[in-house]
Amino acid sequence: MQLTGKSLIAGHWEKGSELGFNAINPALNTPLSQTYYNATEQLIEKAIEEANSAFAVYSLLSANQRAEFLRKIADNILDLGEQLIDVCNQETGLTKDRIVTERSRTLHQLTLYAQQIESQEYLPVFEAADANRKPLPKPDIRLGYIPLGVVGVFAASNFPLAYSTCGGDTASALAAGCCVIMKAHTSHPGTSELVASAVLKAIEECELPKGVFSLIQGDDYQLSTKIVKHPKVKAIGFTGSERVGMILQRQVYDREDPIPFYGELGSTNPQFLLPSKLSENPEQLAQLFVESVTLGQGQFCTNPGLWVVLKDEKDNDSYTRFSNMCSEKIKVKQAGVMLTPDIAKDYQRSVDNFKQLDGVMCIAHGQRAKFEHFCAPALFETNVKTFLNSQELRTEVFGPCAVIVLCESFKDVIRVVDNMKGNLTASIHANQSDREHVMFLSHKLANKVGRLIYNQMSTGVEVCGAMNHGGPFPASTDIRSTSVGNESIKRFQRPICYQNMPEDFLPCLLKKC
Numbered sequence: 001m002q003l004t005g006k007s008l009i010a011g012h013w014e015k016g017s018e019l020g021f022n023a024i025n026p027a028l029n030t031p032l033s034q035t036y037y038n039a040t041e042q043l044i045e046k047a048i049e050e051a052n053s054a055f056a057v058y059s060l061l062s063a064n065q066r067a068e069f070l071r072k073i074a075d076n077i078l079d080l081g082e083q084l085i086d087v088c089n090q091e092t093g094l095t096k097d098r099i100v101t102e103r104s105r106t107l108h109q110l111t112l113y114a115q116q117i118e119s120q121e122y123l124p125v126f127e128a129a130d131a132n133r134k135p136l137p138k139p140d141i142r143l144g145y146i147p148l149g150v151v152g153v154f155a156a157s158n159f160p161l162a163y164s165t166c167g168g169d170t171a172s173a174l175a176a177g178c179c180v181i182m183k184a185h186t187s188h189p190g191t192s193e194l195v196a197s198a199v200l201k202a203i204e205e206c207e208l209p210k211g212v213f214s215l216i217q218g219d220d221y222q223l224s225t226k227i228v229k230h231p232k233v234k235a236i237g238f239t240g241s242e243r244v245g246m247i248l249q250r251q252v253y254d255r256e257d258p259i260p261f262y263g264e265l266g267s268t269n270p271q272f273l274l275p276s277k278l279s280e281n282p283e284q285l286a287q288l289f290v291e292s293v294t295l296g297q298g299q300f301c302t303n304p305g306l307w308v309v310l311k312d313e314k315d316n317d318s319y320t321r322f323s324n325m326c327s328e329k330i331k332v333k334q335a336g337v338m339l340t341p342d343i344a345k346d347y348q349r350s351v352d353n354f355k356q357l358d359g360v361m362c363i364a365h366g367q368r369a370k371f372e373h374f375c376a377p378a379l380f381e382t383n384v385k386t387f388l389n390s391q392e393l394r395t396e397v398f399g400p401c402a403v404i405v406l407c408e409s410f411k412d413v414i415r416v417v418d419n420m421k422g423n424l425t426a427s428i429h430a431n432q433s434d435r436e437h438v439m440f441l442s443h444k445l446a447n448k449v450g451r452l453i454y455n456q457m458s459t460g461v462e463v464c465g466a467m468n469h470g471g472p473f474p475a476s477t478d479i480r481s482t483s484v485g486n487e488s489i490k491r492f493q494r495p496i497c498y499q500n501m502p503e504d505f506l507p508c509l510l511k512k513c
């Protein structure tokens with residue numbers, strides 16, 4: 001497919017404004033040749049109006065019809081072949097192996113949601129009528145779920161496939177019966193255009209209204225505002241920084257009719273390391289921790305950026321061995337490419353600031369970069385008092401950086417937990433001799449995270465029915481929701497109750513036949 005640089009507006013590729021932008025090859029720090037044109041407000045208005053019209057048809061399709069659509073999209077993404085891998089590699093600097101793995105996850109999400117809606121589509125609840133109940137008869141009551149309407153989705157920078165054009169938010173919204181307006185991320189617009197073409201082909205193959213899906217290109221923030229504030233947009237899915245997420249959240253609150261805003265904004269994913277586990281094999285644990293924090297240049301939402309270590313006053317040797325091995329492993333790590341120049345600058349600024357803080361020691365820094373735009377991993381150490389007094393240390397650093405907080409007592413560990421913001425995940429590294437501490441710590445952490453892990457690192461998210469990928473703010477803006485797994489579909493549906501409705505007038509799912 002020849003890239004056009006255009007937006008997909010209800011089945012048509014539209015150029016929009018003469019103003020445009022170019023993606024950056026982050027490995028070379030140079031712009032790519034293809035220009036992408038900013039969509040105009042008029043095109044966004046057209047896309048949303050067409051989506052609203054399409055919703056009247058798409059929302060009434062059977063679960064089997066929507067499932068077929070999702071599977072067609074998956075097939076068409078796979079059919080894009082090496083072009084998708086090559087374009088994504090140029091735009092993100094991610095390895096081709098990583099992109100292939102992410103493509104597999106994207107296809108799995110689409111097929112998983114297809115299976116989910118076919119199997120149950122959120123089982124209805126029936127309350128049978130009872131004409132003989134006293135003092136009043138009981139009516140026939142049936143509870144089902146209907147889609148919200150047009151959903152605006154904002155692509156993520158760090159997952160160009162699995163959290164972007166047809167990633168989890170788009171797939172779950174389409175599974176729910178909603179139409180989607182996708183705002184492409186400016187760091188991978190070509191990848192977005194290719195995936196959008198796969199969605200368009202599926203729309204045509206399934207003979208659906210063209211307004212079911214549109215892709216908006218543009219680097220003008222006003223385009224995002226137009227989507228968020230439009231009265232016919234009924235929900236928003238967003239993955240990105242806390243700063244941008246809160247701007248969009250305020251715009252949602254300013255609407256005449258506030259709508260659900262499902263934002264995933266930030267997480268330090270703390271690792272709690274207890275003494276008995278530390279003493280078993282400090283070097284092996286150190287390798288596990290370092291490999292996790294540097295995986296993918298630390299550019300995962302589940303990156304373990306905070307390590308809370310409880311020292312044993314009788315065993316200083318284990319922590320020393322752990323710390324020395326962490327330092328050794330970090331120091332030989334090569335500087336690597338970040339997803340965008342802005343992410344690289346923000347990361348380097350945070351690392352430099354940490355080095356200037358009183359009470360904070362840089363115990364390891366990776367190999368100096370060959371190029372200025374490459375970033376090296378860094379590991380810092382501090383005490384509980386310094387950590388609790390520093391807002392900076394308690395804020396996510398997006399990249400291969402971690403802070404070790406040394407605790408002299410279990411009470412110090414709990415003080416850290418009590419002062420933590422919300423997180424997507426936390427891990428407890430312990431063994432059976434830590435049983436009492438683990439039970440208490442688990443109870444405390446359950447109020448701070450969406451997923452609690454035992455003796456495993458936080459990196460990696462299994463896409464399945466039991467997964468919860470969310471958590472207290474700023475991990476997500478709605479603590480009750482998940483952006484991964486079958487339950488994510490529920491974000492874009494609402495309950496509807498039918499009372500005393502004749503069988504003929506009920507939707508198919510609520511009929512007893």
